[in-house]
Amino acid sequence: MSADSQTTIDPTLVGTTATGTDRQGSRVPWRFIGGRAVFYLFTLWAAITMNFFLPRLLKGDAVDSFMARSQGQLTPAAEKALRALFGLDKSVPLWEQYLNYWNMLLHGNLGVSISTGLAPVGDAIASALPWTLGLVGVATIISFLIGTGLGAVIGWRRGSRLDAFVPVTTFLGTVPYFWLGLIFIAIFSTALGWFPAGHAYEIGVEPGWNGDFISEVVSHAALPVATIVIVSLGGWVLGxxxxxxxxxxxxxxxxxxxxxxxxxRVLWKYAARNAVLPQIQSFALAIGFIVGGTLVMEMVFSYPGIGLLLLNATNAKDYALMQGIFLVLVLAVLVANILADVAYAILDPRTRQTEA
Known part of the structure; x- marks a missing residue:
């Protein structure tokens, strides 16, 4: 009898994601990753192309909006210079503008933003992105961990009193962000005075890695984080x-x-390990969309995130800033999808075997 036939396989692992990983280890599925990479590169090209053409289908542009606000104080020569600066020169064919746009992207140049005082788009995004990542990112991770853990326990103890959490969290998930945020402001800020009502920190506080500034940021983020966690918790629990x-x-x-x-051991090593796979893919998508921020929530709390920046860019018809934000959002979603595919393939060998 061969050594292979004498190998004992744990029957509790048959048909689970633990089977392949126990026998082969968590090897990286390079062929699976390569196939996905080709698909995502095509998706990236299509997204960038749409990112270029869609704003130009809108009526008017950033220069027209700027000229209207200047009330005719700019000369035609100044208007022509602005159009050349923003890549909106109407004398240049659209296909040439498209090639110039790609050339700028490949050189790491996202253009200049007319709504932020002609500041580079990269600088405008870099100033708002950390606030969104810190706020929405932390809230998403907290809601995922709590919701997934609570959902696993509720599913394991089905028929118990814990089932009451499901309709409660599901109901809270139907409450709009802005409505719950306004309630929190009215109770915990206006009535009780426990937390600030808005902004990222108080005016006059010097930003820096010190205790005073960090405590300001945490206290100002408490209500927005609580809003996002409570509203999004129901989906993770139910799933x-x-x-x-x-x-x-x-x-x-x-x-x-x-x-x-x-x-x-049965709950966490076998049941939860297999049940969590769809949650991981949903979590990766949620992480990708963190970059886009929560526009309504940022408006309610006057939070200086990427969502509020996008709203201001749209109102000003700031094509360069809009395109830069959309590009960052697309890249974040694509990277999150790739990471989800890799994690899924590593945790579930059946996925990469099917794809191969």
């Missing part, structure tokens, strides 16, 4: 709970329990 109910009916769960394994 994980439903997947747990499906996984608990699998044979390997029955075998694991019949072998007398501790419930905690």
């Amino acid at each position: 994980m709970r439903n997947m747990m109910l499906t996984v608990l009916d699998e044979d390997y769960i029955t075998v694991a329990q019949a072998k007398g394994m501790p419930n905690q």
Whole structure:
């Protein structure tokens, strides 16, 4: 009898994502990644192309808006210079503008923003992006961890009183961000005075890596973070709970329990490990869309994030800034999708075997 035939396979691992990883280790699926990379490169090209053409289909442009605000104080020569600066020279064919746009992107130049005093687009985005990443990113991670863990426990203990959390969190998930945010401001800021009502920090506070500034940022972010966590918690709880109910009916769960394994081990090592796979892909997408910010939430709390910056750029018809923000958003979503595919393939060998 060969050595392979004498190898004992744990029956509780058959049909689970643990089977391949236990036998082969968590190897990186390069062929799977390569196929995805080609697809995402095409998607990136299509997104950048649409990013160039769509704003130009709108009526008017940034220079027209700027000329209207100047009330005729600029000469035609100044208007021509502005159009050349923003790549909106009507004497240049559209295809040539498109090639110039690609040339600028490849050199890391996103243009200049007319709505921020002719500042480089990269600088305008760099000043707003950390606030969005810090606020929405932390809130998304917190809601994912709490919602996934709570959903796993609720699914494991189905039929218990914990099921009451599902309709409660689902109801809270239907509440609009701005409505819950206004309620929090009215209660915790206006009535109780526990937290500030808006902005990222108080006027006059010098930004820096010091205790005073960090405490200001944390206190100002408390209500927006709580708003995002509460509203988004229901989706994570419901998704994980439903997947747990499906996984608990699998044979390997029955075998694991019949072998007398501790419930905690069966819950987290077998049931939750397989049920969490769809959650990981959803989490990656949520991380990608963090870059876009939560526009309404940022408006309610006057938070200087990327969403508020995009609103101002749209009102000013600031094509360069709009295109820069959309480009960063597209890149974030694509990278998040790639990371989700890689994580999914590593955790579930069946995925990369099918793709291969």
